[in-house]
Amino acid sequence: MGALYQREEHGFGTAGGAGAIAASSAGFGRAGSFHRPRRSLADIDLVVDLGSRIGTGEWFRGLATLAAMIGTTIWLAPGIKPITIPAPAAMAPAQYDEMRSLAIAPTAYGADTGRRLAPTDRARPLSSTPERPQIDIQSTLGFGDGLARVLEREGAAHDDAVKAASLVASAVPLSDIAAGTKLAITLGRRPSRRVDRPIDALSFRARFDLALNLTRVNGELTLQRLPIAVDATPMRLTGAIGGSLYEAERNAGAPPSVVADYIKAIAKRVAIDDIMASDRFDMVFEHKRAATGEVQTGRLLYAGIVHEGETLRLARWTLGGREQWFDASGAGETRDGFTMPVSGAxxxxxxxxxxxxxxxxxxxxxxxxxxxxxxxxxxxxxxxxxxxxxxxxxxxxxxxxxxxxxxxxxxxxxxxxxxxxxxxxxxxxxxxxxxxxxxxxxxxxxxxxxxxxxxxxxxxxxxERTERIGGGALAKFKAMMARWTGLPVGGAQTVPAKG
Missing domain, CATH: 2.70.70.10 (Glucose Permease (Domain IIA))
Incomplete structure (x- = not known):
């Protein structure tokens, strides 16, 4: 077993064992004489525990070493001085837009900086460029954007942009113009390069049934309304349900939102899980077709289903200020319970x-x-x-x-x-x-x-109560349902498939 040394308060001690005896005897010289070994620099402990042997020479040496290290650190430490950086001057609006045109922000905000792309160091200015007499631009109205702002951004003169927006507002509220509307803009000749171009023409689809044209006549912008004929006859779709109600209606041509409304309407009267492949669906929804070929679909108006040989017919109707689904007899939704008058009481x-x-x-x-x-x-x-x-x-x-x-x-x-x-x-x-x-x-x-x-x-x-349509309103309701389905509204009837 090797020698075991322990660090004690007053020095190194030895533990018992043969190795300890050997180590102890190694410190002695000839028999009967005492030899004191010479201590080398490596034997000097530079890291002294100042918490022990206080007042001894070794303790004062450790204290001196600590003071020397602290003094050397302070002497070699560089002076700490604040670093001042001059703040750049605020950019002018034109400079700020120029900077933004190089960033992604113009793309994110619909290129509202008014700049196409700032020139880089590789671009060299031309001494002279030909002036185009007319510029045709296709632009898009962004979400939350303004018509006058779009026109100015494309290079139109401020006064012309404001005048054009005012003329359009006289035909249709500017807030009603949908985001994503395409604008065909024609900018005319300008008297000098230092001014913006005048608006020669502007045309766009203001509503599904209305297009607007602005043209310059004798130096003044004039507005021309172009109504678009629209067939607003609701569309009716019927067919077998087969393996999936959703897929059957989508394959028939119903939009996803209409299918979702249909399922919500009939789910309160017929369990969706009980619907069979032999059942048939019947629906009528808002459908508009413009003379120019565009199609626009709206809400579901009628939901019918032939389930287990019986026909359920539901149609939207407003009664007492509340719109809900009523069946062919005029009975609405059955509701139970009431709302507590004070929340959290x-x-x-x-x-x-x-x-x-x-x-x-x-x-x-x-x-x-x-x-x-x-x-x-x-x-x-x-x-x-x-x-x-x-x-x-x-x-x-x-x-x-x-x-x-x-x-x-x-x-x-x-x-x-x-x-x-x-x-x-x-x-x-x-x-x-x-x-x-x-x-x-x-x-x-x-x-x-x-x-x-x-x-x-x-x-x-x-x-629990059930809303009911009565009197003359019930006759109008049944007439509306018959007009949509082409069937008299009375007892249960199987809806024939179209085509």
């Missing part, structure tokens, strides 16, 4: 007998209390008509709404009411704000639900 008191905190005796609590901060919005729980809006004794500011099916709701202790009696409200529509008016100990909304005029527990209330 805490129910501080339930329905039933309770000890009144102000009156001091027990009595029937005909609703629930929804605690919420002062000023929290209160919305209508369901569609209905406002029957009462005003002060109502202990309820304070109170609103009562009548709903279909003999149902009703009440909202009390409001800080402010924003509806009036006789007003029609939609589910989720704002009717007031949480307060603490009347007999109230803090801001909350007292919410009541009635059935047949009697208060019931809101937790057990059912607001």
């Amino acid at each position: 805490r129910m501080s008191s339930g329905f039933g007998m309770r000890f009144h905190p102000i009156l001091g005796f027990s009595r029937m609590h005909q609703g629930v209390d929804l605690a919420a901060p002062y000023g929290t919005p209160i919305v209508a729980a369901a569609d209905g008509v406002v029957r009462f809006a005003g002060w109502h004794g202990g309820h304070g500011n109170f609103v009562q709404i009548a709903h279909d099916g003999g149902m009703g709701t009440g909202y009390g202790h409001m800080s402010r009411i924003i509806v009036r009696p006789g007003e029609t409200v939609q589910q989720g529509e704002l009717i007031g704000y949480v307060g603490s008016t009347g007999l109230s100990t803090g801001p909350h909304c007292h919410f009541e639900v009635y059935r047949g005029g009697q208060a019931i527990d809101p937790a057990s209330a059912s607001f």
